[in-house]
Amino acid sequence: MLRALDIRDMLIIDRLELDFQPGLNVLTGETGAGKSILLDSLGFVLGWRGRAELVRQGADQGEVTAVFDLPKDHAARTVLAEAGIEAGDELILRRVNTVSGRKTAWVNDRRVSGEVLRALSDVLVELHGQHDDRGLLDPKGHRTMLDAFAGAEAAIAATRQAWAGRREARKMLARAQEQIAGLRAEEEYLRHAVAELDTLDPQPGEEAELDALRRRMQGAERVRGDIARAHQVIAGEGAEGLVADAMRWLDGAVEAAEGRLDGPIEALTRALDALGEAETGIRDALDGMEFDPRSLEAAEERLFAIRGLARKHEVMPDELAEFADGLRQRLKALDASEGDMADLEAAVARADADYDAAAGALRALRIEAGERLSLAMARELAPLKLERAVFEVDLAAAEPGPEGHDEVTFRVATNPGAPAGPLSRIASGGELSRFLLALKVCLTGDSAGLTLIFDEIDRGLGGATANAVGRRLARLADGAQVLVVTHSPQVAALGGHHWRVEKAVSRRDEGEVTISRVVPLDTAARIDEIARMLAGDTVTDAARGAAKVLLEGADAA
Structure with missing residues (x-):
């Protein structure tokens, strides 16, 4: 879980300290207030590739520190062990960017490369948005997601074992064939x-x-x-x-x-x-x-x-x-090779049969899980106003490997009768956001230990659809941590913790400077913020009343 984020001299942020909580964390604010800068800063400390120039104008360097809680069984501990870094209950990432563009990173006060940061990022944070290409939209990860949904750990372990036996049997046969070929050449x-x-x-x-x-x-x-x-x-x-x-x-x-x-x-x-x-x-x-x-x-x-x-x-x-x-x-x-080769060929045949059986059982499990996932997606898509869309899990033959011989791709058809295609090519921006959310809800089991970030995933939605999005985000946040950047009052009302991102003009020695800041909101401030989101620049009593209704409905849920 992301517990704290400290940002210094990044873009239009001079100094910002944020303490996040478990559950649904909501960040709202007017367009251009700096919400994306928060994500850019978090991405910077996690080693993501982003903007080239991040240092605030007039500063010598920018710095971001992120603090994560690290449970005993968290996957980040494996990454830290491989990097030779001692792991405690707290993980501190710090990265500095100078005006000249030089970047330096530390993990628990140990100097590390960007590669280590990105490896930690993969097990700490998952970002979803309309331009998500790291997670759910990447077909390379679809098989892993389906296997997690299927609970296929035992079947995968059996397939890996059979693959190892198959590989060893083939290696022994190839070695013998090479040896016999050499002997026959000098017979x-x-x-x-x-x-x-x-x-x-x-x-x-x-x-x-x-x-x-x-x-x-x-x-x-x-x-x-x-x-x-x-x-x-x-x-x-x-x-x-x-x-x-x-x-x-x-x-x-x-x-x-x-x-x-x-x-x-x-x-x-x-x-x-x-x-x-x-x-x-x-x-x-x-x-x-x-x-x-x-x-x-x-x-x-x-x-x-x-x-x-x-x-x-x-x-x-x-x-x-x-x-x-x-x-x-x-x-x-050489004289005995005919019998030896027959034995080795028989061993390869047995190993092939064992692998085919294990991979076949894994494929059957994936087919069954794909059908269940498609049904689960159908139930999730309807409240998101995508009841006419079809989600399907496509299993195609692939080159045999330690995890079977299946290639898995998530495909959708947004209109009846239209051919299904990859998520990223078929769905429009708004549809894609809802597809990703529905898929994440169905695959919630594969997010253990991750902080989930949704960047304006509700853009262009309103009314009941926005409310459905918010409720699904709240469901994902139950027992976990979700950060949502949103313009939707229905989503904001469902947040367990609410911050407003705003810009202010500060007068300094060098003149007027625009600074972005983040303000934690109490109940009264939340009513005003949600009323602003409902009414626009002029906040009326009616808007405040509607905001109270939204908050009361969220509490009742």
């Missing part, structure tokens, strides 16, 4: 590469082992001849045989030598043992270096094959086995 390569790797079957560490084996065999081939020649010199008829012959010859002469050969014979015995050990070791070495030349060829061929595949696939030789496993998995996925 020939995969099958050839896997077959080639399966045939070779490289193992981790094998390349290093083959390289070491190859080097050993190549080295053995070079030195084995020398070792064989050494073995030949030592064994058989070589050194070992000669030492053995020497031992036999010395054994025959040992007795005659009378002990002089014992030392040499012991030394030769040791030498013979050492030669035997050397011969055994050399023979073992020869046996160890003995290989089939075909083994070297086979080792080299496998080593070169492993290294060739590693270069081909741009991996290290030891990574070939892991690389082969990866290719096999991709090939396995």
Whole structure:
């Protein structure tokens, strides 16, 4: 609820403080007194786009402050949280406009952008008038209004959930299709590469082992001849045989030598043992270096094959086995893709069916609500002298989305037999005002927490029709807050709180200055103001009597 509005140096207002109340707040005054300036100032502090030059002549800057009560569950709290602004029970908006055109805004003493102001405006204030293009006339909001009227929250939640499931199922299918398409594009390569790797079957560490084996065999081939020649010199008829012959010859002469050969014979015995050990070791070495030349060829061929595949696939030789496993998995996925794709397609079909069912149920709810809204509008239009007009809710197919696949448009036909069309194109100014009021009365449930402002919505109306407009405004204000700028005495009489906007000429240093001010009216002043609205410039006793009758009728209602 808008509790207070403080305006300083805006257009022809120098200083104005207004305290608004719950219920129906009425502002009246002669044409040009400054009623529209109040709305311009309120729109300025709410971030609406309006007049370019708002600063009062002679002032350096203009300033507007608006104070709103903020219940615990008010939608403005969400906007404040997103902007990082702490919310209390009171919301204070302040905006300054300098002569140079610079605008600066604060919310609860926090500097904010115009975007934040406008986001708060959407949940704080709703303006309706003959040129209303923000609310009821905007087809983009008609579906939201109808859903609120229908009480479709649960159906919308179910449709959103089904939409999310549908989107996820389609995303998974698209991802799989993309993956399979990529695999199919390289299927020939995969099958050839896997077959080639399966045939070779490289193992981790094998390349290093083959390289070491190859080097050993190549080295053995070079030195084995020398070792064989050494073995030949030592064994058989070589050194070992000669030492053995020497031992036999010395054994025959040992007795005659009378002990002089014992030392040499012991030394030769040791030498013979050492030669035997050397011969055994050399023979073992020869046996160890003995290989089939075909083994070297086979080792080299496998080593070169492993290294060739590693270069081909741009991996290290030891990574070939892991690389082969990866290719096999991709090939396995490709081979299994037909079954996987069938499962994913079935999941998409189920998700589509779930969404269609949820959206269909939501559509049925909207159709039923549209019929109820049309009947409610017919009941409201008759007292507003629009009994021959027809209001209808048009549901057309739209692109599927999280809130169904319906496009909702409010359409009217003002004359029997005439084709229905959008509100803004079919209704004239006066008719449009009454249509908007009737629609707002029917949709009153979607205005929780909003301050409703009606700007001369009763223009051109009088008598019973103006009274019907006033009573509907009073009904909207029951338990809420409605601000009405009006020229209708019937509407003014129904107000719970009444202010008169008037102009006065003030003499100042710079000369005479026209100033607009707003005066709260007591009962006597209300009688005079409503009498002026009835009679014009000259207020007669008869006019005052008629004003009293209007006020008494409003109190009786």
